[in-house]
Every structure is written in C-alpha cells, then in structure tokens.
Amino acid sequence: MKRSAMVAMEPDPVEEQGLRVRAGRVLAVIAGALFIALLLNASELEREAKAKPLGTERDVWVGIWKPFATVSRSLYLDRPRAWADDALDRGGTGDVFELPPATATVAATPTAPAQLVRTPSAEEPLRIWIGGDSMMKVLGESFVREAGGSGLFDPVHEPQLESGLTRPDFFDWPRELNRLASVQPRYDVFVVMFGANDAQGIIEPNGTIHQVEGSAGWVAEYRRRVAGVMDLLRADGRLVVWVGQPVMRSDGLSDDMAMMNQVYREEAASRPWVRFVDLWPLFVDSEGDYNAYIADDDGETRLMRNPDGVHFVREGGDRAARAILKVIRAEAKVD
Incomplete structure (x- = not known):
C-alpha cells in the first residue's frame, strides 16, 4: 500500500x-x-x-x-x-457678552408712542426677525408661512436649538441680539422666545452660582438678563414681541415655565416697546391642564404637541404663530 x-x-x-x-x-x-x-x-x-x-x-x-x-x-x-x-460664521469670541444696565427701575414708565411700528406696504414690508430656543423651530416655520403670504411682512427665522438665557457660554444670545439690533436694513420687529432650556443653574458675572432655578438669587439674575435683552433691542419705531412658554406635560417643567413667564410679563409691562404674548391659555384644556389635543379655532380637536410633551407639532405651531401675528398686525395697524 x-x-x-x-x-x-x-x-x-x-x-x-x-x-x-x-x-x-x-x-x-x-x-x-x-x-x-x-x-x-x-x-x-x-x-x-x-x-x-x-x-x-x-x-x-x-x-x-x-x-x-x-x-x-x-x-x-x-x-x-x-x-x-x-469661515462658517459659527461660534463667538469665547467671552460672554456683558449686558448693559437694565432700565427696569426707572421712576416712571416711559410714554408709549401712538404707534410702535410703522404700517407696512407691499413696497416696504415690515422686516421681522423671529428666533430663540428649540420651541421656535416649528413655531417659526409656521410664522414664516403665515406672515409671508400677505406680502406685508418679510420674516427671517433663526432659532438655535438647546439655547437659552441661562448659559451664554453655550450660545450667547445677548451678544447675537445686540449684533442683530444694529444690522442694516434694520429689523422693524423682533419676536423672541426663551425658557424651555433655561431651567438649570445660572452664573452671575461675579462668578456666583445659583444652582436651583426659582431661588431668589436665580430669579434676580435671570430677570437682569431678560430686562437687558429687552433694553438692547429697543429702538424708535421698533416692536419687540416676547413670547411666553406654553404649559408642559411635566408638572415640574410647567412650574418652571410659569415662573419664567411671570418674569417676562413683569419686565415687558414696564417697557412700552415690548409686548408679551401669553401662549399658556392656547394650549390648556377645559380644565386648565396640559393636553396634547386641543380644539382649534374652528372647534376641531387636533394634535398640537409633540410626544415629548414640550414642543409643538405643525398645528400647534400654526396656532401660536397666528396669536403672535395678530399682535403685530394690531400694533402696525394692519386690517
């Protein structure tokens, strides 16, 4: 073998x-x-x-x-x-912009002009800047669509997701709004909305940290920033529309939003060039509670809020946008 x-x-x-x-x-x-x-x-x-x-x-x-x-x-x-x-126009200088002193403590409320903002025409539409935190994404898109159709308004939509007023080290809104306030041709109307990301620790310019939102020190510093932004946007013939936050599904977050809305409302009340738009009543049910489904202007119940219990879906954005546009049209005396 x-x-x-x-x-x-x-x-x-x-x-x-x-x-x-x-x-x-x-x-x-x-x-x-x-x-x-x-x-x-x-x-x-x-x-x-x-x-x-x-x-x-x-x-x-x-x-x-x-x-x-x-x-x-x-x-x-x-x-x-x-x-x-x-090159891509991203980021800032690295230093936090210091707000000018607020004018909220003036002895008497300044007298409001007969008409805050001019009446627009097709030849000279109102230039409107609309932006803020993530709540402004869908809402702003709705506003651009609602406002742009008439030919009387020229809206620019620039939200910044995850931003707010408590953390200018992440995105410095006062610096950005200070820049926008002086661009040419100038904006006739600013529509701003903050708060959804602001329920976190806040740092004073001197380095003092207020970890708990709603504490006396936290509210005082947040109020300073709100007042400062309202003041730096002030200009003759300009309207500032400050949009409040709506009710949220989370009770804790709703409490935070209600606290911030109170600050916005109070600071706007002492500034004739600012109008506070309260969205809260537009997004609660008959019991005054959060509900993702709300009756629209025609009485039809529609989904208004995202499953996250915070943000708007398109119907909700449209509802909020109409409320804001109504205020602007009234101030500009547009029928």
Whole structure:
C-alpha cells in the first residue's frame, strides 16, 4: 500500500515577525491620528463640556477635556477649527457678552408712542426677525408661512436649538441680539422666545452660582438678563414681541415655565416697546391642564404637541404663530 507523505509547512519566523511589526505600525499610526484629531478638537470638546448643566457630570467632563485643550492651545492646534468656525460664521469670541444696565427701575414708565411700528406696504414690508430656543423651530416655520403670504411682512427665522438665557457660554444670545439690533436694513420687529432650556443653574458675572432655578438669587439674575435683552433691542419705531412658554406635560417643567413667564410679563409691562404674548391659555384644556389635543379655532380637536410633551407639532405651531401675528398686525395697524 502506497503511503502519501504530507509535508507540514512551518511558519516563517521572519515573515511572522514582519507581520507583527507592520500591524503594530498600523495601530500606532491609527492611534496617533486619533490623538491628533482629539487635540485639533479639544477646545470644542471642552466648550461642549462646559455647556452641560452645572453639576458633577459637567465637572467630570471639563476635568477630562481641559488638559487636552490646554495642550492644543499651547501648540496652536486649535487654530484650524477656529478658522473653520469663523469661515462658517459659527461660534463667538469665547467671552460672554456683558449686558448693559437694565432700565427696569426707572421712576416712571416711559410714554408709549401712538404707534410702535410703522404700517407696512407691499413696497416696504415690515422686516421681522423671529428666533430663540428649540420651541421656535416649528413655531417659526409656521410664522414664516403665515406672515409671508400677505406680502406685508418679510420674516427671517433663526432659532438655535438647546439655547437659552441661562448659559451664554453655550450660545450667547445677548451678544447675537445686540449684533442683530444694529444690522442694516434694520429689523422693524423682533419676536423672541426663551425658557424651555433655561431651567438649570445660572452664573452671575461675579462668578456666583445659583444652582436651583426659582431661588431668589436665580430669579434676580435671570430677570437682569431678560430686562437687558429687552433694553438692547429697543429702538424708535421698533416692536419687540416676547413670547411666553406654553404649559408642559411635566408638572415640574410647567412650574418652571410659569415662573419664567411671570418674569417676562413683569419686565415687558414696564417697557412700552415690548409686548408679551401669553401662549399658556392656547394650549390648556377645559380644565386648565396640559393636553396634547386641543380644539382649534374652528372647534376641531387636533394634535398640537409633540410626544415629548414640550414642543409643538405643525398645528400647534400654526396656532401660536397666528396669536403672535395678530399682535403685530394690531400694533402696525394692519386690517
């Protein structure tokens, strides 16, 4: 019987070692590339960590990214990201804009002019800027559609998701609104809405932190910011429409929104150029409670709110937009 011999192929030690070396080099290159990418974006990672709600989680992430950001800045590795942001008109200077002193404590309420904002025409429509936090996304889209159809209004919609007045280190609304207040051609009307993201810790300019929203110190600092924004938007012939937050599904969040709405209402009352629009009555049921389904102007029950219990769906946005537009039309004496 013929036996077939099989010769086992032994691995070549030199080739095997070469493969390991090449694999090691690949891993080293990948690790190096990831480390460089981390350094290039370290300042942004640190900024995002600082923008988190005040507390332990924020402190931990700031502690993780701060050393990388320090190295990145010392080696100027943060410059490419900064140049890209500047080219795309993203981000700010890094310093929080300081609001001018509020005028809420004037001895007497200034006299309102006979007409706050001019009556528009098809040739000269009112330039309207509408923006704010995430609540303004759907609402603003509805407003642009409702207002733009007449030819008397020229709306510009610029919301910033997850933004607000408590954390200018994340997005500095006072700085942005101060810039917008002086652009040419000028805006005749500003429609602003904040609060949905503001129920978190707030820091005074002197560094004092008020962790609990609704505390005396928190309300005082928040009121200063609201008053300051209202004041910096003031101009002859300009109307500022400050939109209040609606009722929320969460009782706790609703309480926070009601507290902030009170601040908006009180500060607007002492400023003739500001009109406060209260959305709360438009989105409660017959018992005065939150309900995602509300009867519209025709008496038809429709879905108004997102499943998250906070944001609007299209019908809700349309309902709120009509209420805002009604105020503007009245002030501009548009039939």
